[in-house]
Amino acid sequence: MGQVQSRLTISPTPTKLAWMMHLRMLTTMHGLCEVRQCSKRWKNLCPQTKNLQKCQMSSAGSSEMLQVTVDDKSGIATMTMCRPPVNSLNLEFLTQINIALEKLENSKDCSGLIITSKIPKIFCAGLDIMEMYQPNVDRLQEFWRTLQEMYIRLYGSQLITAAAINGASPAGGCLMAMSCDYRVMAPGYKIGLNETQLGIVAPFWFQDLIINTMGFRQSEMALQLGTLFTSEEALNLGMVDKIVPQEQVMETAIQEIHKWKKIPGFARQITKSALRKPSIDKLHSKREEDIANFRDFITKDSIQKTLGMYIESLKKKAK
Numbered sequence: 179m180g181q182v183q184s185r186l187t188i189s190p191t192p193t194k195l196a197w198m199m200h201l202r203m204l205t206t207m208h209g210l211c212e213v214r215q216c217s218k219r220w221k222n223l224c225p226q227t228k229n230l231q232k233c234q235m236s237s238a239g240s241s242e243m244l245q246v247t248v249d250d251k252s253g254i255a256t257m258t259m260c261r262p263p264v265n266s267l268n269l270e271f272l273t274q275i276n277i278a279l280e281k282l283e284n285s286k287d288c289s290g291l292i293i294t295s296k297i298p299k300i301f302c303a304g305l306d307i308m309e310m311y312q313p314n315v316d317r318l319q320e321f322w323r324t325l326q327e328m329y330i331r332l333y334g335s336q337l338i339t340a341a342a343i344n345g346a347s348p349a350g351g352c353l354m355a356m357s358c359d360y361r362v363m364a365p366g367y368k369i370g371l372n373e374t375q376l377g378i379v380a381p382f383w384f385q386d387l388i389i390n391t392m393g394f395r396q397s398e399m400a401l402q403l404g405t406l407f408t409s410e411e412a413l414n415l416g417m418v419d420k421i422v423p424q425e426q427v428m429e430t431a432i433q434e435i436h437k438w439k440k441i442p443g444f445a446r447q448i449t450k451s452a453l454r455k456p457s458i459d460k461l462h463s464k465r466e467e468d469i470a471n472f473r474d475f476i477t478k479d480s481i482q483k484t485l486g487m488y489i490e491s492l493k494k495k496a497k
């Protein structure tokens with residue numbers, strides 16, 4: 179019974195049309211022709227393979243930034259991020275993630291999704307800071323819309339989603355992990371919404387997400403202080419659900435999804451949707467306003483100066 183899951187499919191609504199147009203515009207603007215080709219290739223490949231379905235999506239110039247595999251037997255997909263050096267989320271990478279999320283959501287063979295990283299000691303360093311520093315304003319706005327899209331897709335996914343956090347996960351990396359249903363983390367890494375430490379502000383939907391995850395009081399402290407928690411602290415706060423040794427992170431995520439799969443899918447999905455819909459609807463209703471706020475905030479001289487200094491500090495640290 180647990181295996182028979184009905185899934186909300188993306189119908190050709192105005193939202194879907196807008197999304198397709200958005201993707202088309204991106205491919206034109208940023209030369210992402212390979213993304214489109216690869217997403218076609220994904221469609222063609224999957225029915226032909228027998229057991230492990232493998233999809234590799236790459237954008238022009240960089241191969242295998244995102245690897246997606248679907249285990250035919252269990253229906254569990256694994257999305258592995260591999261964008262060196264630190265899996266930072268730029269426009270192209272986010273676009274690939276969104277395309278993959280859409281495909282998996284619409285695939286009748288997929289019931290669960292694990293997000294993880296191939297880069298040692300890093301889950302995801304959050305947004306690519308270079309997208310926000312001395313930006314082209316059109317691209318900056320597209321970048322933010324694409325991040326909103328990722329959150330809407332992942333937090334609102336009908337799939338059972340788990341983050342296998344096998345490395346550092348600050349800011350946007352934490353957003354991605356908290357958008358999943360379950361988080362398993364290796365010990366000794368940091369996770370949290372550290373935006374204020376960079377002199378920037380986590381927008382309302384980041385704030386809603388952390389509040390939904392670990393409650394108001396702890397969130398207001400964490401958000402104001404921009405705290406990066408150790409894995410152990412994050413476990414105590416409910417930001418992550420389990421800590422296991424590094425080499426057991428993936429297997430634990432798989433086992434957890436199997437556990438969730440035993441619950442009748444329709445009941446689980448309706449419950450998830452009821453719990454998460456208010457936050458998602460809020461972002462939907464304020465989407466354009468949020469993009470304008472982000473643009474106006476990021477392009478302020480004082481914020482550009484702060485970001486410049488932060489980039490310098492990261493570079494110095496890296497030397």
Ligand SMILES: CC/C=C\C/C=C\CCC/C=C/CC(=O)SCCNC(=O)CCNC(=O)[C@H](O)C(C)(C)COP(=O)(O)OP(=O)(O)OC[C@H]1O[C@@H](n2cnc3c(N)ncnc32)[C@H](O)[C@@H]1OP(=O)(O)O
Pocket residue numbers: 263264266300302303304305306307308346348349350351372373376378379380381471472475476492493494495496497
């Ligand atoms: C009124 C308000 C209205 C609206 C809202 C407005 C605002 C803004 C909200 C914006 C939200 C932002 C969310 C974010 O995600 S911001 C990004 C935050 N991320 C971080 O702070 C992480 C920074 N990185 C690190 O802490 C470390 O790099 C990390 C722990 C991930 C890994 O450490 P490690 O020692 O392994 O590597 P490093 O030597 O530090 O780095 C290697 C190279 O990678 C570059 N790097 C690191 N992080 C980023 C990044 N996020 N983006 C781009 N590049 C990054 C780093 O500079 C090194 O590069 P090189 O020097 O080798 O070239």
